[in-house]
Amino acid sequence: MAEQLEVNEKTMQSVVHMAEDARVASLKLARADSNWKNRALEAVAVSLEKHAAIITEQNALDLEREHEAGMSPAMLDRLALNAHRVGELAGALRALIGLPDPVGEVMRGSTLPNGLRMQQVRVPLGVIGAIYEARPNVTVDIAGLAIKSGNAVLLRGGSAAEKTNQVIVRIIRDALYATGLPIDSVQSVDEFGREGANALMLATGNIDVLIPRGGRGLIQSVVQNSRVPVIETGEGNCHIFVDESADEKMAVEILLNAKTQRPGTCNTVETLLLAKGAKAAPAVLTALSRAGVTLHVDADTREILPEGVEAVDATEEDWSTEYGSLDLAVKTVAGLPDARRHIRTYSTGHSEAIITNDLINAETFVRDVDSSAVYVNASTRFTDGGQFGLGAEVGISTQKLHARGPMGLEQLTTSKWIVRGDGHTRS
């Protein structure tokens, strides 16, 4: 539940001042054409490459401190940058340069019967706040997406990556300066520590939207405490339902892909629902077990476990767990309506799939399952801005307002109506 956010007055004032500077910067950035913004992105990319040694040097200091503080090897790996990874950051920015600029798109337009000329035009949101953890690549990603979409951004990158982020933000601001865009388009509130994040969450009116990126704990804390509108991303308790008619080979391939290809991602399957009597069930369970997946099964599934396949008993908690590991909850259901009910109860609304050869089941599933992406005979792993052909993504929204599913540049914009008349008055 919500806690009381604590921020001392001086920090709050400082962050509000930064947000005001960001607002002024955003007004200039909103007017910059695509060529100009792309030149700035290229300048950042070049400068990152040029300063790779300094970046990795600072990163080593962060790594050393966090290693001593007992950070897990997986987290240390996310924090680590080497020359190759710095090159990838530059590459991501160059990919952004290639994407169309959403700003200025005329979304619709018409001339009304009274002669008023109407246009609904895409414009930047304004000032974005980003709160994330120990992943310096997010600093470059979010700053790049913000610049390209004409938004200013305030970053809170977490103390673990403090020195790395500091040098990266410096490089970005220098590149903005060199290309004539306002440097306050990208600012960091890291100097205020945890209070910086709290101040962002309280800066109603100064920050237009807050994007949390990180683990479930971080995201839920921001969603529950922020007074600034939040876009919730990335929580994925994804389901695959294998019905009676599912093709055995297809079911095996999709399940292996959805569970084992990259188990830590939010579009990985976490619960397998097997229709009672599904002919693909034994092969799927065997293949998953052989691939090293720990199956957490209900009583009905235990009864059909093939010889030599081991499993642990599922508890109620398993149905709502996003493992992020080679674990999979497995439940046998009576059929599609039962599967739908289970999904409705436990899903986070990210991605769900049905494996079937039954047309009515397929159509019913896509109609009645209410998630950001619903699949027929394909792996949930496809839910991703790049895979969907949307280009770079800010994250995958699991909420329904503003954006749902993979969010690209477009989702960092809003619209405004431009109405031109010749002295028109309303009668």
Next chain:
Amino acid sequence: MAEQLEVNEKTMQSVVHMAEDARVASLKLARADSNWKNRALEAVAVSLEKHAAIITEQNALDLEREHEAGMSPAMLDRLALNAHRVGELAGALRALIGLPDPVGEVMRGSTLPNGLRMQQVRVPLGVIGAIYEARPNVTVDIAGLAIKSGNAVLLRGGSAAEKTNQVIVRIIRDALYATGLPIDSVQSVDEFGREGANALMLATGNIDVLIPRGGRGLIQSVVQNSRVPVIETGEGNCHIFVDESADEKMAVEILLNAKTQRPGTCNTVETLLLAKGAKAAPAVLTALSRAGVTLHVDADTREILPEGVEAVDATEEDWSTEYGSLDLAVKTVAGLPDARRHIRTYSTGHSEAIITNDLINAETFVRDVDSSAVYVNASTRFTDGGQFGLGAEVGISTQKLHARGPMGLEQLTTSKWIVRGDGHTRS
């Protein structure tokens, strides 16, 4: 600022149960085709007309009680229904029947290089909450919009209209029943009084979006206290800037229209910005004064007040006041940049206009003023779903996320990706 929302546990449980019933209803409603939903709307319209006598009878009881409690004549008028007004409610529903159904629209679609067939389809949001005040027409409006867009709705209509709303909700539910749609698509939480509103604001996960409709106090209280996502509507501190080149006659006509046509509406102009030396200034000030408008002027404007035009001195407070009456703040500014700064400081982001014959000023104004609607040489009074050709409106969003400007049926929807494959796995 935020207060602690108080709800006793029993009320909270009851409202959550109602929201769960609404969720089940919404799943059926989401599957109903347009013809079916239109038949239900027609049945509600017919039943309202048939039961006009009962409605006005109950309304008379509300009016009597509120009159005795000292409600203002203006508020009593908003609360009052007679046979003619009941007919208008039915007419509004029939207008809704004529609008296209947003549900099922394919927003985009493609086949990816790997053969995956992608569709982004428009779907209902699910369960909507509405909190409003003493205006029984909103009960019919919101219920109608919800049904047409496939959403279930929980209504909190305020104690002043309690008996009127009770009979209207009964009529709507009977009509839903008669046409075979789930009756729990439309429910009222009025029985729980003020706590019902609080429970709606706390029902995270059970209610997808909360729409407040009413005065500034109501809307701000919901925005600041709700844990459920809110769509903020209707606060309008609108500006018109008359520049040096503005045509005198056009400026007079637009100002008179924008201020006096219906002063209580949110798209009425509240501040007039006059460029120093604007040739239209004297005629505009004279015309407004003659039309009975009380001018609240700054020192520079006082110096150019024409003979016989009276005015009071503006205070800092005037610049941020949404009068809702025949009052107008007037400030003389150095030019467009000064006008933009004033608008940026005081505007609620609803609607702003420039009256000009200068092309650069016009283009600069529409580019740099960041409001839901920006006008050149037209009255701000046009910001309205009906006037914009969008049909019935839920309200006018002054926020940037999800919806901006007049909100129609489309803004009560979200999207989902439907992805069809043939055993596709991610490589």
